[in-house]
Amino acid sequence: MQLRDQVNSAIKTAMKERDSERLSTLRLINAAIKDRDIAARGEGREDGVGEDEVLGILGKMVKQRQESARAYEEGGRIDLAEQERTEIGYIEDFLPRQLNDEEIDKAIEGAVEEAGAESIRDMGKVMGALKAKYTGQMDFGAVGPKVKARLS
Template sequence: MIRDTIKAAQISSMKSGDKQRLAAVRLILAKIKDRDIELRTGAAPTDDDAMVIEVLQKMVKQRRESIQLFEQGGRPEKAEEEKAELAVIEDFLPQQMSEADTKAAIEAIKAETGAGGLKDMGKVMAELKARHGSVLDMGKASGWVKEALA
């Protein structure tokens, strides 16, 4: 399980004295714990790995946005800190699908669902997320789906 891998990384970071990696791993564990608490009050718990991947993907998206804002704001030192955290977070995510594989999956789903125009984008996106959500950047995929349906 991904959660166990992250906990093992925390221990190894403590033993090696890698303070920057340790801080990032602790941040990941805190976000996962927050999500656990949210789920306790909501619906029945889902697959643990899927939930952890969802949390990690959200963190990746936040880091990328922060990096862009820090670079625009003339704060390269803060952008570098965010890039270091981003690298640690991405270490725990499964290998993402390539652009070619993603476009092939979009075409297959488009053919299966009979999607013909932009009005069918929601149907294609829902199926794409259901099948490949854990190994796909849905932000990029959205643009490719729009392109395929246009």
């Protein structure tokens, strides 16, 4: 089942269970996907966005909420930080399992070999290979420095 269908199914379930907090987050996810679909159609892609792009959207939504939660904590608004963390949980239900450090290191090694990377100039190739295979499974902001260290 596609992520888009999973989200729609979860919306129906949340409506039946009258879970308004979960429902509002699911509707935000659905709206973000539809917004990206509209933009893709404007670029000439009639099919809209694919699974990889949906995973990217979800990953971006998680990252935004993590930053907001940190800002709320720094501002002393623990209640709002908790709300953001709750939304993160709802969004992460649709993301694949995150890789641990050991699995990330193996993935980096595999991508370096696959791309034939030898120097820091090949970092883009390695990151592209990682993004193609592991979208939604790792934080590429944190992986970038590891790739850079490996290629240096």
